[in-house]
Amino acid sequence: MRPDDVDAAERLTALAYGVERTEAARRRWSGRTGHLLTTDPGGCWVADGDGAVVGVAVALRRDLLWVLSEYAVHPDHQRRGIGAALLDAAVGYGAGCLRGLLTSRPDPQALRRYRRAGFTLHPTMRLSGVVDRSALPAVDGVRGGTAADLDLVESVDRRVRGATHRPDHAFVLASSRLLVCDLLTGSGYVFLADWGVERLAATNRAVAQRLLWAALAATTPGSPVDVRNLTSDQEWAVDVGFAAGLRLDHDAYLALRHLRPPAPYVPSTAFG
Numbered sequence: 001m002r003p004d005d006v007d008a009a010e011r012l013t014a015l016a017y018g019v020e021r022t023e024a025a026r027r028r029w030s031g032r033t034g035h036l037l038t039t040d041p042g043g044c045w046v047a048d049g050d051g052a053v054v055g056v057a058v059a060l061r062r063d064l065l066w067v068l069s070e071y072a073v074h075p076d077h078q079r080r081g082i083g084a085a086l087l088d089a090a091v092g093y094g095a096g097c098l099r100g101l102l103t104s105r106p107d108p109q110a111l112r113r114y115r116r117a118g119f120t121l122h123p124t125m126r127l128s129g130v131v132d133r134s135a136l137p138a139v140d141g142v143r144g145g146t147a148a149d150l151d152l153v154e155s156v157d158r159r160v161r162g163a164t165h166r167p168d169h170a171f172v173l174a175s176s177r178l179l180v181c182d183l184l185t186g187s188g189y190v191f192l193a194d195w196g197v198e199r200l201a202a203t204n205r206a207v208a209q210r211l212l213w214a215a216l217a218a219t220t221p222g223s224p225v226d227v228r229n230l231t232s233d234q235e236w237a238v239d240v241g242f243a244a245g246l247r248l249d250h251d252a253y254l255a256l257r258h259l260r261p262p263a264p265y266v267p268s269t270a271f272g
């Protein structure tokens with residue numbers, strides 16, 4: 001992939017995923033992919049069909065963890081082997097990585113490809129809705145974080161998922177708020193975007209629940225929030241969501257290779 005392929009890849013993924021992106025969402029997608037093209041040029045691939053982009057795969061490597069961030073083939077070009085070739089290229093970028101992780105859409109062809117590539121598929125749940133503010137408990141021990149807290153973020157990430165998100169901190173901080181909790185009993189963090197929880201990790205469930213409550217309290221009253229990619233390992237989150245008046249639905253899948261679902265952890269859809 002080259003920088004001038006990014007906008008075509010954005011259009012292609014919207015079509016293949018069947019989503020309508022707002023102008024802001026388009027810019028977010030392109031900004032994120034442009035960022036990953038800088039950090040992981042060897043993981044970003046397009047399939048070229050007569051000069052047009054007909055497929056895309058974007059993968060990243062963080063420490064010894066490989067993550068797939070985007071994967072799509074234009075609907076008019078599917079079932080011709082392009083998807084398999086793109087996934088091979090993206091997986092090849094992870095050579096030497098011990099573990100693999102991706103959040104999959106509920107697309108039967110994609111799930112088939114992921115399983116064939118050796119991933120274990122874990123069904124996920126999604127909490128969504130407007131927070132019942134009368135249910136919010138008083139939470140102490142959680143405060144706003146800054147760049148000075150990124151060492152804490154990295155140490156929690158290493159413990160919970162075996163790899164940091166180091167090259168992505170500045171990008172993620174630009175579009176979300178960091179909350180941290182650092183107690184004698186445990187520590188953790190959450191990145192909160194305007195649509196909901198971008199990512200949350202903690203060294204124990206009690207700290208994770210504090211952070212999730214604090215994040216829900218910090219959302220704009222009356223506006224919907226989303227907490228996604230929850231495997232059954234994240235019951236601590238389901239319990240907070242129910243208490244906060246959110247609804248639970250089936251989401252999609254977390255696909256993992258040589259890795260048990262990290263917990264307590266809410267994975268980022270794009271960064272794992």
Ligand SMILES: CC(C)(COP(=O)(O)OP(=O)(O)OC[C@H]1O[C@@H](n2cnc3c(N)ncnc32)[C@H](O)[C@@H]1OP(=O)(O)O)[C@@H](O)C(=O)NCCC(=O)NCCS
Pocket residue numbers: 016017070071072073074077078079080081082083084085103104105106107109110111112113
């Ligand atoms: C998932 C996706 C990228 C797969 O792309 P694709 O190009 O259709 O995949 P392929 O053609 O490589 O594989 C589809 C099947 O067609 C077969 N096939 C058909 N004709 C073929 C040909 N001429 N040459 C090679 N393989 C062919 C492949 O062998 C494969 O079958 P298999 O599963 O038994 O191996 C595509 O379906 C897609 O964009 N889905 C929607 C977007 C989405 O949800 N993406 C996942 C995001 S997490």
